[in-house]
Amino acid sequence: METPTMESGAAVKRLLIDGKLVEGEQTFPSRNPATGELVGEAPEATRAQAEAAIEAARRAFDTTDWATDVQARIRSLDRLYDALVEHKEELRELTISEVGATRQLTHGAQLDDPLEIVRFYADLLRTFPMREEIGEVESMGQRHLRWIEKEAGGVVSAILPYNYPNQLALAKLAPALAAGCTVVLKGAPDTPLTTLALGELIAEHTDIPPGVVNVLSSSGTEVGELLTTHPDVDIVSFTGSTETGRRIMAAASRTIKRVFLELGGKSAMILLDDADVDATAMFAAFGICVHAGQGCALTSRLLVPRARHDEIAAKVAAAMGKVRYGDPTHPKTYMGPLISEKQRDKVDGMVKRAVEAGATLVTGGEKAEPGFHYAPTLLSNVDPDSEIAQDEVFGPVLAVIPYEDDDDAVRIANSTIYGLSGTVFSRDQERAIALARRIRSGTFSINGGNYFGANAPFGGYKQSGIGREMGVQGLEEFLQIKTFAAPVV
Incomplete structure (x- = not known):
């Protein structure tokens, strides 16, 4: 050409x-x-x-x-x-x-x-x-x-x-x-x-x-x-x-x-109480960093059992520390930049407002130069009704939200205007599928299953x-x- x-x-x-x-x-x-x-x-x-x-x-x-x-x-x-x-x-x-x-x-x-x-x-x-x-x-x-x-x-x-x-x-x-x-x-x-x-x-x-x-x-x-x-x-x-x-x-x-x-999407990843925490923490950390979080179907909310909230947040933060980000031309770089200074400022502003609203910044929340890079970011103790849990960020920012039981997890997952995608992890696959059927979204991954392909219809429910x-x-x-x-x- x-x-x-x-x-x-x-x-x-x-x-x-x-x-x-x-x-x-x-x-x-x-x-x-x-x-x-x-x-x-x-x-x-x-x-x-x-x-x-x-x-x-x-x-x-x-x-x-x-x-x-x-x-x-x-x-x-x-x-x-x-x-x-x-x-x-x-x-x-x-x-x-x-x-x-x-x-x-x-x-x-x-x-x-x-x-x-x-x-x-x-x-x-x-x-x-x-x-x-x-x-x-x-x-x-x-x-x-x-x-x-x-x-x-x-x-x-x-x-x-x-x-x-x-x-x-x-x-x-x-x-x-x-x-x-x-x-x-x-x-x-x-x-x-x-x-x-x-x-x-x-x-x-x-x-x-x-x-x-x-x-x-x-x-x-x-x-x-x-x-x-x-x-x-x-x-x-x-x-x-x-x-x-x-x-x-x-x-x-x-x-x-x-x-x-x-x-848009505000998809939830649900870790049930019997999930393999080490494996799912790595999946959650690297998942939100795909293309610097600039994907409508990425799971930007991590729903975890309240009793294991702090433990899981620590494991996800440790996994985020292994994400190599920076120069996208390097074959080993996993995450590149956000698209523009404007988008990076938007993401950074949402993170700062989330902390002001009571969320805990576990890791990240930093700009990196040159270009428009932003560190993989984890927020814990997030209110499910807060801005960071309800609005699309389009950046490498994961919000950890505690839930009480399966019904509460379903309620939180469905509590946004969006319904594009989602993920659930459980050692009991039938239990995971049953829960997934209760989530109003157009696509859903069970235990890391990859639905995306030319022959698979993609789209959302509600305002997705x-x-x-x-x-x-x-x-x-x-x-x-x-x-x-x-x-x-």
Whole structure:
């Protein structure tokens, strides 16, 4: 992927609109969160360019055979997968430098694993039934044959956050393309280059037709607002904060758009009284430090039996001391930086307010230089109704909350507006599963089980969102259902 560069040597990426790579009238910087240095410049998409992208997607959907030619879509997804694999190492280096992801994490959820989402939907499309017979019925002396056909939902606006730009882009793009939709994809202001690189790869190394995929970047709100309100957009797929999700849902209601929302989380890890404390303490400590805590499904609340609260907190703190954090390019670094100074200040402010409210700072709570690093942080004796236990931190901060019995643990786990994920540990797996069934969340891990994968639907209950990404259910989010009937002849 060759791109023009500035005099400083930093890359300047381009927008993808109607099959063409175009520059912006202005650009905005993207900085390496581990060092604060400039990674490159992203084009500031204008309103006119955003409208052109939507128009191109609308035209490609309405006037070409993309929505109906299944074999062409399979070929395009196959080629996209091949192109992603061919350019994986370029994407890896960009993801490390712009996102602050550690090198080891790019070999999993930040890059290598997401590529398989494309492979999954290409293969699923080969066998997925677009027609379903629902049987005959007799009416007015005539037999009638009835069936259902699944059709592409239309033009999709897909809007990304900064934390996992490769995974989130492909989890939206691949099923939308498989369904026959056309897409306008908008990268996050903090990580635009990674998403724009995907657009350049599509333009230069795939046969996806013009207008089917359009990729934009913007540091402001105007483009995003247009993508959620424009009458030519049929579906909005958004991942980000619950607060922004509420605004998008309200804005989309004016034109009755279908809305998929993958929002915040405040997931609980529950250690039952028979759990292996040493193993679960290590799991809890390292779990909250994945990508510096910048993950909506991470378990940021640790619920422990009140009688063992201090013992468990001490073991978790000791485990946090083993987390290697700092330079994300080093192959042995486990945790990199937060995305920006603004985000680090937010996390630090929440920790300070938690201590002022009565929580105990067991370890961490410190900034580290250069860049926007923050030490793994443990708070104990946390009030389950406090800010730190109720609001999403999006940083490497774990709150230890005591509970009295299993019923109390369930009550506390369910006592937030969120319902995205959760974990329970017990030596009695059936007991753990029974408790997990009482938690209102879209995903749940039993004794460290890994549910995440291209074939596993992901999404939340309550204000953690609407709909599911990935799996067969992820494809169905982008399909419409049409019911047919015809006389039997």
